[in-house]
Amino acid sequence: MQTKRTVFGSPVLPYLLVLPQLAITFVFFLWPAGQAVWQSFLREDPFGLKTSFVWFANYQKLFVDPQYLYSLQITAVFALSVAVLSIGSALVLAVAADRMIRLSQTYTTLLVWPYAVAPAVAGVMWWFMFNPTIGIMSYMLEMLGYDWNHSLNPTDAMILVVIAASWKQISYNFLFFLAGLQAIPASLNEAAAIDGAGPVKRFFTIVLPLLSPTTFFLAVVNMVYAMFDTFAVIHATTQGGPSGSTAILVYKVFQDGFIGLKLGSSAAQSVVLMVIVITLTVIQFRWVERHVEY
């Protein structure tokens, strides 16, 4: 790695420079996180009149609650589906865009960029189409003879939230894959072609393995996104329904805390969620350290 190292004259200056970032991290992340942990050990009545310290009671109740275990389960299904769908579609789009860029002459590369980014725009458009209030997708499915009803059918509901959550990630994944593909020298593909590998074989034996660090990175990022960042998507589409079939962990935190006003349980849930995300991140860093260099 070649990094430019900056040398500061005063030893205080670098700390001063990161201070605003540290302050933001503290106020908006560390402080609330600490609050959540503290809260998860308390039992509070909904009116905030009486508070008692209950140790791990909130957690114990959580892990025998069938509703919560169900939520854990669908979160896993949801996160994996979002990762697979958004990574898969982004890869297909990126391969197509990469091919287009490579076939054109070098000097047109810059001109082709807008086309390459177009799928990102397309992703946003699709999101609108699936939007239950203004979308036309359900209407079209109905015309095809499928009685789409995500407000009654749990599978339909899950498919809807997976697709809605995935589309937003596709553009992000696409850019990573495209950059990864562009970084693979053309001569590798040519050497493989001479070595007797057809286009499909080349993709699976050369391109895909070389993209594996990117893919792994994106898998983790997308799963974290699906677990943490999809509140708005679910709130706008199914609101966790029907009968909790799309109430993934992050949505349940909101439901139990802000609607059910079970603050202790809700805090415990967010701590569990936090632990999951931290674990994923640690795995990612460990793995990247070891495997990025092939």
Place this chain on the structure above:
Amino acid sequence: MAAIELSDVRKTYPGGFEAVKGISLPIRDGEFVVLVGPSGCGKSTLLRMIAGLERITSGTVKIANRVVNNLEPMQRDIAMVFQNYALYPHMTVFQNLAYGLKNRGMAKSEIDIRVDEVARILEIEPYLARKPRALSGGQRQRVAMGRAIVREPAAFLFDEPLSNLDAKLRIQMRGEIKQLQKRLGTTSVYVTHDQLEAMTLADRLVVLNTGEIEQIGTPLDIYRRPATTFVAAFIGSPAMNLVKAHRRSGAAVFGDASLPMADDIASGMEVTVGVRPEDLTVAGTKDALRLTLKIAYVEELGATRLVHGTVDGQNLVASVPVDCPLGETLEVHAEPSALHFFDPQTGRRLN
């Protein structure tokens, strides 16, 4: 093993740039042909058309008497060594070598035997389990060679395979490539812009300039009788001196010297005279044909010394022994047989 035949091969890139302008070249079975020329003259383009990595705009390429214009690279039975080696970074050296064999459905036991054999020849056995990034440049180069050899193709194509190595390693690998090719007897086409590499490797040298062949011949032929001023200046280091001279009956006059020149070889009043620096010797008292070189500066090469100077305002370089005394000027002599005459308009050789 196979002969390769190029007939009037052309390449026009999309955008209209004609990189290769009608090249015809028969390559015999087992021959080592080197394509040499300055950067951008279309060497790589030509090689890649033989490999099937670039579409042929017109003309035909035949490998082993089979027109391959529309065949995929894998169907042409060739192997190529790339300038950046193009080793598969996620595979071990063994897997790199085995990849092409596996794709052709060879049995695993046979693959093991072949890879081991090639690894032995190229002395890369200790690295078979390593990934390419854990190899030095020279070792990677060997692996790239190995990947080509292990398939036992009909022909090897090399695109500047040594240009990423340091000077010393380059010379060593040059020798090894030559030896290996002799031993395997596989038809080889080798691209380089390094004229010394070209001279030392080639059975036959093809000098290219702006997409056209300037001259084809054995390295010695080309060195001794360059067909054009371009070849004369390109082949040989230090480069041949090329100076302008005036015609007079039976001679070309240059400075105070009159260079003997048969009258019948050309018309016109001007002529370009070529003489290699090593053909300019320090003049003895008996030598009639002498030039007085006004010395500008001297380069020491160890074994010899390059004297740069001017005669009649034109630059001239002489390669002289290190022990010869130097003053302000140097008297040099050239044998009439060492003189090359070129037409100054067309650049074609006259004698």
